[in-house]
Amino acid sequence: MHRIYGPIVRVNPYEVHIKDPDFCIEHFSPVKKLDKYGWWYRVFGGPWSTISTEDHHVHKTRRGTFQNFLAPRMVRGFVPTIVEKLKGASAIMDRYVRTGNVLNLSNVYRCMAADVVSAYVLPTSLNLLESDDLGEEFQSSLRFFFETATSMRYLGFMEPIITIIPSIIFNAMLTQPAKALIRLVRKLEACVDDVIQKGPDMDKSGLCLLERINNNNKHEKDEMFRERLLQEAEQFIVAGSETTGHTLAVTTFYILQDKNVQEKLRRELINADIVFDGNLEITKLQALPYLSAVITEGLRFSHGVGSRLPRINRSSEVQYKQWKIPAGVPISMTSRLHHEDARLFPEPYKFSPERWLQADSKNLKKYLSPFGHGSRICPGMHLAIYEINIAIAYIFTHYTVINSNTTEDDLVSKHDLGAPFPKQDSKGLQVTLQARVAE
Numbered sequence: 001m002h003r004i005y006g007p008i009v010r011v012n013p014y015e016v017h018i019k020d021p022d023f024c025i026e027h028f029s030p031v032k033k034l035d036k037y038g039w040w041y042r043v044f045g046g047p048w049s050t051i052s053t054e055d056h057h058v059h060k061t062r063r064g065t066f067q068n069f070l071a072p073r074m075v076r077g078f079v080p081t082i083v084e085k086l087k088g089a090s091a092i093m094d095r096y097v098r099t100g101n102v103l104n105l106s107n108v109y110r111c112m113a114a115d116v117v118s119a120y121v122l123p124t125s126l127n128l129l130e131s132d133d134l135g136e137e138f139q140s141s142l143r144f145f146f147e148t149a150t151s152m153r154y155l156g157f158m159e160p161i162i163t164i165i166p167s168i169i170f171n172a173m174l175t176q177p178a179k180a181l182i183r184l185v186r187k188l189e190a191c192v193d194d195v196i197q198k199g200p201d202m203d204k205s206g207l208c209l210l211e212r213i214n215n216n217n218k219h220e221k222d223e224m225f226r227e228r229l230l231q232e233a234e235q236f237i238v239a240g241s242e243t244t245g246h247t248l249a250v251t252t253f254y255i256l257q258d259k260n261v262q263e264k265l266r267r268e269l270i271n272a273d274i275v276f277d278g279n280l281e282i283t284k285l286q287a288l289p290y291l292s293a294v295i296t297e298g299l300r301f302s303h304g305v306g307s308r309l310p311r312i313n314r315s316s317e318v319q320y321k322q323w324k325i326p327a328g329v330p331i332s333m334t335s336r337l338h339h340e341d342a343r344l345f346p347e348p349y350k351f352s353p354e355r356w357l358q359a360d361s362k363n364l365k366k367y368l369s370p371f372g373h374g375s376r377i378c379p380g381m382h383l384a385i386y387e388i389n390i391a392i393a394y395i396f397t398h399y400t401v402i403n404s405n406t407t408e409d410d411l412v413s414k415h416d417l418g419a420p421f422p423k424q425d426s427k428g429l430q431v432t433l434q435a436r437v438a439e
């Protein structure tokens with residue numbers, strides 16, 4: 001639509017979409033007090049979750065109950081757990097090295113991401129890497145969640161009808177992924193009840209994120225607090241697993257597509273001689289220029305959230321070029337359109353870590369927004385970035401990874417369900433593995 005109508009398009013009767021990277025940086029800046037657009041967001045987490053909170057001020061209070069816990073200094077203390085989860089993934093990969101069978105690496109990545117985020121957020125991790133089906137059930141439930149949420153945005157009028165369906169009929173209508181989603185919610189409910197039963201704890205060491213919210217909550221000590229904790233748990237598990245798992249799969253795929261990229265990365269990793277144990281220094285890993293460039297390019301390619309992100313300025317009209325947009329009108333932008341803009345990123349569909357090693361790449365970075373913008377920017381970004389760094393570095397240090405007939409079509413977004421999902425029958429990133437012999 002932007003190609004035909006220009007940088008500003010009215011995408012429905014209520015909302016305008018702007019494709020202009022510089023305007024978006026300014027408009028979505030952290031100092032702006034913008035609300036989220038309720039119609040768009042309410043399907044994703046329920047009104048008590050931070051992600052679906054519309055009002056800027058309520059959002060700030062809710063986010064304040066966990067924001068510090070996700071700061072780099074706190075997440076650094078969690079690196080040994082990330083390494084431990086990675087070692088769990090590595091044990092699975094070693095089995096495939098021995099048998100020579102084809103492995104769905106996308107599944108391993110998603111399980112690892114879910115295990116990491118759940119270990120951070122819940123009193124006990126989901127431990128999907130230990131499941132017999134390698135998280136297949138969990139993944140089908142997540143896709144079901146995203147599909148249903150996206151449909152309900154347009155079919156919200158059916159909600160009252162659904163609630164009056166007798167439970168015997170309703171249960172008979174449930175598909176396997178729907179049942180799996182219900183089982184996941186039951187698990188999260190049990191975690192929330194544990195946290196509430198334990199009560200606030202003065203000894204903060206070793207607390208998970210839900211326990212931190214329980215400790216810090218001064219505002220919502222009412223009967224809805226359990227609901228809030230549950231909705232926060234749901235949003236974190238959903239927001240932290242598919243995004244990180246998908247980014248890892250996409251990044252690995254493009255590394256495998258280019259021998260030159262693979263070789264440069266491998267050389268850098270061998271020379272750095274990283275030891276992957278509980279003492280791993282994440283800053284040492286992040287200081288590796290080529291690894292860093294590869295991951296930045298992977299983030300550009302994977303568009304963690306593929307959809308538009310609408311915000312509302314309720315207090316004043318917004319001037320965009322010659323257009324005056326009245327206060328209260330949702331204005332949205334889509335990071336993906338900026339990431340694929342050839343004026344910013346020449347040859348945008350070429351995976352080129354080198355673009356992040358140029359002299360002016362600092363300036364380019366401001367146009368990269370896989371984690372969103374402003375006061376609603378992803379709070380889990382440091383956890384995600386650490387995990388991606390550790391996993392990519394580990395895998396390309398320890399294994400020779402061979403693509404087994406995976407094509408771009410198996411990974412690129414075909415269904416924009418909030419998170420970008422590939423075609424329905426995608427088999428994910430299929431690889432065979434060989435143990436790397438030390439050089």
Ligand code: HEM
Binds near residue numbers: 050235303
């Ligand atoms: C590569 C991985 C990830 C990507 C690309 C990503 C991307 C994003 C984006 C774009 C948003 C903003 C959505 C909006 O404006 O509506 C967001 C929000 C959020 N993300 Fe992430 N995310 C990632 C990983 C994580 C992880 C690991 C966690 C959990 C620790 C997490 C938790 C959240 C939460 C709770 C929000 C809502 C924040 C709020 O509304 O204040 N994300 N994420």
